[in-house]
Amino acid sequence: MVLIGIEIFAVALSGGWAIAGLFELGDHVGYALMAVFGVGAAWLLLQLWHKAARVDPHG
Template sequence: MPSPDKSINWTSLITIASAAVLIGTELLGAAWASGWALAGFFQLGPTFETILQAVFGLCAIYAIVVFLRQATRVEPIFKRG
């Protein structure tokens, strides 16, 4: 929880949130499609397809978290005021 002497920098917050939605959607979509494509290419079946999609999805979520951490360092959400 921010201290009372900090205020929210709305421009940075909206920028980071918008970029996170865009990048997150692309990463999760690519993860799902990669699991589907690899399972189909190697004829692994629906169980392994789901497993691959879950593994790639977790990697995508990790990448989103790393992106958010780096983005908040470059564009701070809270400003002293």
Template sequence: MNPQPASTPPRAIAWPSVLTVISAAILIGAEVFGAAFAGGWALAILFGLNDTAAHILQAVLFGIGVLIMVAFIRTAQRIEPFFRRA
């Protein structure tokens, strides 16, 4: 028979860390997605693309922005842990 596994101590949410990361994500997200939209529009004009190509370019840059934000949140969570041992 296997002995009962030791229970892990309860984890509490570290609200100051969570709020810090969320606040930074909102600020950085606005900049990243604004740059993706404006950059797609500017590049479309620069290269003489039609509206459909401009929207596709904006969508691609928006997708890159999502990857940047995911990387930011993951890194920020390592620096500012969302949970602490109670």
């Protein structure tokens, strides 16, 4: 779970940085994109956590 969570957040943050850099949107828009993608990554991680807990509730 930890490894997958780190990878999800890394993709979210680097994706926001890359999109802002590609379209030359500036630092503030880049940070906003990172925040939006980070919230999406947190939601995905929560969904993954719930599904994993259903498969192995004691692990």
